[in-house]
Amino acid sequence: MKSFVNILFLLSITFHSWTQASFEEGNKAYLDAKYDDALSIYEKVVEIDQTNVSAMYNLGMTHIQLKNYGDAIWAFESVLKLNPSDKQAEEQIFYAYTELGAINEWQHILGPFEKALFSISSKSWALFSVIFSVLFSALFILNLVKKNLIQQKYILLFCSSFLMLMILTGFISYKAQTFETGSKYAIVTSSKIDSFLNEKLTSKGPELTIGNRLQILREDTASKILEVIDVNDNLYFVHLEDIKAI
């Protein structure tokens, strides 16, 4: 009977309520300065609910409290991947870099214009594109049906504008989607890692330090070697376990 009740109870907990409860539990642990507990809770939440930007932000804050600045930068960069115009996450990254003594080394992945555009999701841009296509079609049909309207030229103007907007928002949606799913970055979370100049790892490159952001070009899952470029476009090969992908 007891197990039956338990099953019913478990069934009654929805995915959303679980993540919400865990998120609140993590917040409580953080406020009680139980940072290790908060860390494990937030990590579970972001693992399951990858769009929970608040949990990712709070995970970064917990890493800050634990002085894991490399991991904190990773978490806040992940927040920026979800919401590129998150000012608070940018401030925290600057803070983490300050603590690492490298304040001037960070730049946003996106330029200001892209940042503004990609702060709206690819899905929303695609939705706008669909809406503009509907508006364009409606005005186009209206233009065909009502030939002798006084506002004919305005209808035509709007009609062509909606067509343009439909194409434009479709293009932005495509670019935003490429940013969201196509571009892969990683952060060095250890104090120092080895880099190599060739895939066979025979020629050693410079040591990459904590907080370095690398763009992943290629991933060899068999040998666990990544081909990456740093912010200065230098090409290196690194071990998969040495970095944390955003």
Next chain:
Amino acid sequence: MKILLTYLFTAFALLVYGQKEKVELSISPDAFEIGEVFTITVTSTVQGNLEIENLPSSYVQDYSISQGSTQEVDYNSGVVTTLYYTSYSGIITKSGDYTIGPAWVKAGNKSYSSDKVDVKVSRKVSMNSGSVTAQQLNDPAFGVIECNKREIFEGEPLLLSAKIYSYYDPSHISSYQSYHLNGTIIKNPIGNSSNIKVVDERFKGKKLKAFDYDKNVIFPDVVGNFQIDPFKLNLHQGYKSFPITSSGLVIKVKPLPANPPNDFIGGAGSFNVERLIEDTAIAQGEVFKLILTIEGTGNLQNLEVPDLILPKGFVVYGDPTVNENFVITANGADGSVDYEYNIQATNFGKQSIPGTSVSYFDPDKEKYIRVLSDEVEISIEKDKKFQEQLEKQNLNSETEMIVHNADIRQKAEHVERGSLFGSAVYWTGVGIPVTAALFFLFFTRIKKRSEEDIRVKSIQKGRREELELCLKDLNDASTSDISGFFTKVEDALQLAMVYYHPDQEDRRYSKSEILDKLNSSGSNADRIGEILNTSENLRYGFGGGESLDIDSMRRDVIESIRSMNK
């Protein structure tokens, strides 16, 4: 009053008299291994029967007891004191922490006691010999550097000793030069170097006399190959001696694994953490002491000060006071290190201080281990004055620059993610309205063309009827009215032109256009041209109407009009 003064004087005199005789108990060394010889010495200013309490049951005393006396001069007072000493040597066969003493000296009917002494007996650490050459084995005596491990981790203690083997029974050593360590590494002596114990041992199948000497624990601070240079000595048997130079030794010092935990304190060994808060019921604003104790065995002397992470409402004042309570044993530094923090409680109410975690590296398990102290709840009584002061400070600090916002997000916000662009839903959403618009355009065009066709057909029908009527009139026209006849001819030709040009608006066609049309349709254009010329001549009074064959003209005109559609 007199009585009171007498009592006080007597008590003072007794106290002074009582302090005059002293008994001291000392044990050397105070940390040693099982089976290692140590010395207990009792020194007293009074002679009498000696008794030492709390000697462990595993203590085995040997036969070497030395007794004697020395004299000490206090140069300030000029008083000469005679000190009587008795030394025993022995071994302990079981590891553990022991408290030995006090030692009692009974003189007459009085007894004098010493303090107690703590000793630490560690398990026997097995040692490995360094390499020995064939030449050395053939020598009357040779030496090797022994160590407990050939490979260690950075920070891990290493036990070294000089081991001397001989084919003869040695009496003493001289000119000893210790093995040399590269770098600035401190040697921590272990055991009783002044008491050499020669034993029989088998070494590479040969029965030899052997003894350990110069045992030290070191903590190499370099990674890589650590070189230990040989030791030298002269091994005597009475007046004869043999010079010995041992082999060297290389120890591999491995670096600790990458990515240590954030609370790693640089420890290599086995540790535990405990935390003590002196008073768990305090007033707001009061400073209390929190003592964090790290105890265990390893490199306790090299630990970094742990970061104390406290919740809001607690402020740590300054750096902690560090108290080291450890002894260097064969296994490393054994004991504890206390970190005493001064903390002010700025909030009131029941406050929980979460456990403090520290991480260390365990060389046996070859991994980082995290240990956590217990959580403590503190009851803080509200202090009105302090609270007011705190609120004022908070108000003032709000106007200052905020350095770092450590607030977390209380509300879970989700970001819309997912691939819509390029999906079937997207193309359907965009494609359906656009396709619908294009289809509508297509159908509108078809409809328009259809309506135009109907309109043209209707007009043509009217024109056809009008033309037929006109031709009938022409056919019925009287030959006497020549002018009327030619008018009807021209009307018929105009109507025919209109009828056979359905795509053009109604208009009057010129003579040349009519003739061109007749030419193109293969009609007798010349004949019609003549008729039209005749008509013009008659209209403008140039004559020519006398001998006209009206019927022939009528026939030709009607025939030409009918053939215009070819």
